[in-house]
Amino acid sequence: MDMNRMTSGVPMVRIDGARVRNLREAKGLTQLFLATSVGVTTDTISRWENKRYPTIKKENGLKLAEALEVELAEILESVAEAEPQPAAVEAPAAPTAAPAAPAAADAAPAPAPESGGQQEEEPAAEQVLPAARPPSWPKFAGAGVLLLALLAFLGWWVYPVSEQFTITASRLLPRHTVAGQPFPVAITVASNSTTPLSLIVRENLPEGAALLSAVPAYSAYEDKAREVKWLRKIDGSQVFAYMVKLKQPEGAAAFTGKVALSRGVGRQIEVSGNAVVQIGQFHWADADADGRISDEEILMVSDEFSGIKGLAINIDQVEEIWLGSGYVWNKEKKRFEVLP
Known part of the structure; x- marks a missing residue:
């Protein structure tokens, strides 16, 4: 059985759900992590692991393998598991040979030449040599190149080269x-x-x-x-x-x-x-812990933190201290006091 199929032009692969579940549990990953990595729901991951949807898009299979930190081949269902081999069938016995043709001696005698006439000797036929055949190795060499190209393409399609990134x-x-x-x-x-x-x-x-x-x-x-x-x-x-x-x-x-x-x-x-x-x-x-907030320091706060929406920074307090000549921490009142 071909483990890579095409459904409506979309490459498909057949995964081993039990192997996916075992790898996920061994690595301490959740179905939510796999679902987020692949871009599907946790219900879909559950169906894959329980072999309710054994055939999935190859694109999703690659993402699933990446999330499990393995190659795609490690989560594919093996051919032996997917399609049991048929039992061997005994080959039929060879048919009995047909009786041999009668010997030449038993054949009808050739007609005798006419009496009184001398048999004319026929001239020997001219021997014609067969034309030389062109060598066949270029044909096989071309077929070999095509086969290697096909195998290289299939290898890339099933086992793509991992992207190098930083x-x-x-x-x-x-x-x-x-x-x-x-x-x-x-x-x-x-x-x-x-x-x-x-x-x-x-x-x-x-x-x-x-x-x-x-x-x-x-x-x-x-x-x-x-x-x-x-x-x-x-x-x-x-x-x-x-x-x-x-x-x-x-x-x-x-x-x-x-x-x-x-x-x-x-x-x-x-x-x-x-x-x-x-x-x-x-x-x-x-x-710099000098008791004041300088221009450079408030600009750093603005550049690094003010653009993070939803982060509850008390930017008003920072600006108030920046506008003053300095500040002190009042330990008893547990607050910053701005100096004029």
């Missing part, structure tokens, strides 16, 4: 903050892939951190592990931002993060950029 993930984290005061964090993930890329962004918050909001909305948050997860498909670049506050009164707090990919070399990358914030008496927008 991906980066960088965190923008303020250098300073005050305990109990909200501050923003932004992770920018960028890729030069020519096709949309499914990925999972994992961000681990420091102990005592409280997650307030996230843009886009996070897919899951494990409170015990303080891990934020986003399951998304990006096309080019995507910013994952959130608001958080810390409880510890002073010291340093560290953030860590990783990005897991559905395909590509490495499959997982670390989030680079600033990973430590100092907890003290300085506003998060005061990058």
Whole structure:
């Protein structure tokens, strides 16, 4: 059976649903992750795994294999499973040979030449040599080239070459903050892939951190592990931002993060950029901790954070401090006081 079919001009493949389910569970992936990676519903993934829809579009099969981090061939149903071989049939016995023709001696005698006449000797026939045949190797060579080209095309069609691309993930984290005061964090993930890329962004918050909001909305948050997860498909670049506050009164707090990919070399990358914030008496927008917000600092806030729609930044407070000559943190009243 041909595992790659054409239905109304659309390439189709026959997948092994049980193998898909086993691979997904072994890698700790959810049906939601596969559905998001392929661009279908979780109900469709369930039908595939239960072999209710064993034949699917080849395009979806490739995306499914990418999400499972395997080659397409590993999730295809084998020929032996798809079509049992028929039992061997005994070949019929060879037919009995026909009786041999009577010997030449038994044949009717040739008529004798007429009496009185001398038999005329016939001249020997001129021997004609057959014309030389052109060599057949060019024909076979041409057929071989065509066969190799066909096999190369089929190999590319079933097992396309993986796209080579680069991906980066960088965190923008303020250098300073005050305990109990909200501050923003932004992770920018960028890729030069020519096709949309499914990925999972994992961000681990420091102990005592409280997650307030996230843009886009996070897919899951494990409170015990303080891990934020986003399951998304990006096309080019995507910013994952959130608001958080810390409880510890002073010291340093560290953030860590990783990005897991559905395909590509490495499959997982670390989030680079600033990973430590100092907890003290300085506003998060005061990058150099000099007790004021300069023109450069407010422009940085505007460039990096104001364009993230839905992120609850108190931009009015930042602008008020910028317009003043400086600020101080009132520990008793737990607020910033702007100096005239």
